Structure formats: C-alpha cells, structure tokens
Amino acid sequence: MQATEWVALKEFSGETGVTQTEKFTTTDRVFRISWKTTELDRGGILDVYVWSDPRRLVTMVAGLQDHVKKASSGSFLVNADPGAYYLEIRGTGVKWHVTVERQKP
Numbered sequence: 001m002q003a004t005e006w007v008a009l010k011e012f013s014g015e016t017g018v019t020q021t022e023k024f025t026t027t028d029r030v031f032r033i034s035w036k037t038t039e040l041d042r043g044g045i046l047d048v049y050v051w052s053d054p055r056r057l058v059t060m061v062a063g064l065q066d067h068v069k070k071a072s073s074g075s076f077l078v079n080a081d082p083g084a085y086y087l088e089i090r091g092t093g094v095k096w097h098v099t100v101e102r103q104k105p
Contacts, residue, residue: 005104006032013097014089021087023053024100028082032101034075035064037094044093053084075101 009031010024037046046064051057058080064072089098 006034006101007104008099009102010100011097012087012089012099013095014091015095016091016093019087019089019091021089021098023084023086025084026082026100026102028102029079030103031078031080032075033061033078033087034073034099034101036073036097037064037071037091038096039070039094041093045091046094046096047090048098049088049090050078050080051086051088052080053086058085 009026010021012019012021033048033050035046035048037044045062047060047062048064049057049060059078061076064074087098087100089096
C-alpha cells in the first residue's frame with residue numbers, strides 16, 4: 001500500500017490570540033490540517049476550529065500543544081463536502097503555523 005502524499009493548499013501563521021483565516025476552497029471530500037507550535041512561555045495551547053461558509057462548525061480540535069516539549073507538531077483529517085471553508089485558530093502562549101493540505105492527485 002502506497003502512502004498518501006499531501007500538498008499545501010493554504011498556509012497561515014500567528015501567535016497568541018484568536019485568528020480567523022481567509023477562506024479557502026476544496027473540491028475534495030477529505031483534507032488535512034497540519035500544525036506546528038513553539039512555546040512562548042510556560043505552557044501553551046492551540047485550538048483549531050474548521051468552519052464552513054456560511055458559518056457552520058465542521059470540526060474542532062483542542063489542546064494540540066504538547067506540554068512536555070517546547071515545540072510540537074501534528075495533523076488531523078477533516079471529512080466534509082467540497083466547498084468554501086475557513087479556520088479559527090486560538091493560540092495561547094504559542095507561535096503557530098497551520099497548513100491546509102489536499103491529497104496529491
């Protein structure tokens with residue numbers, strides 16, 4: 001079985017606070033959110049909300065930061081209909097980088 005390859009559709013970066021990203025459109029039924037964080041101080045939290053347009057919560061993944069390490073990374077899949085989406089990213093005590101990815105054709 002061949003491993004799935006992913007390519008970036010949109011990338012976003014930020015720090016502590018709430019960020020609503022620009023919209024992105026996908027024609028796929030599954031896309032992936034990859035994330036990386038670097039702690040700014042003692043302890044940090046990263047929450048990612050995926051919203052469809054118009055505003056409907058598709059999924060939310062909370063507490064992504066690993067409190068044992070200064071830097072963390074990971075990914076999660078989103079199963080949804082093709083269409084327009086945006087992210088709400090809530091970071092506390094972290095610098096973050098989030099990438100929306102689609103499967104490589």
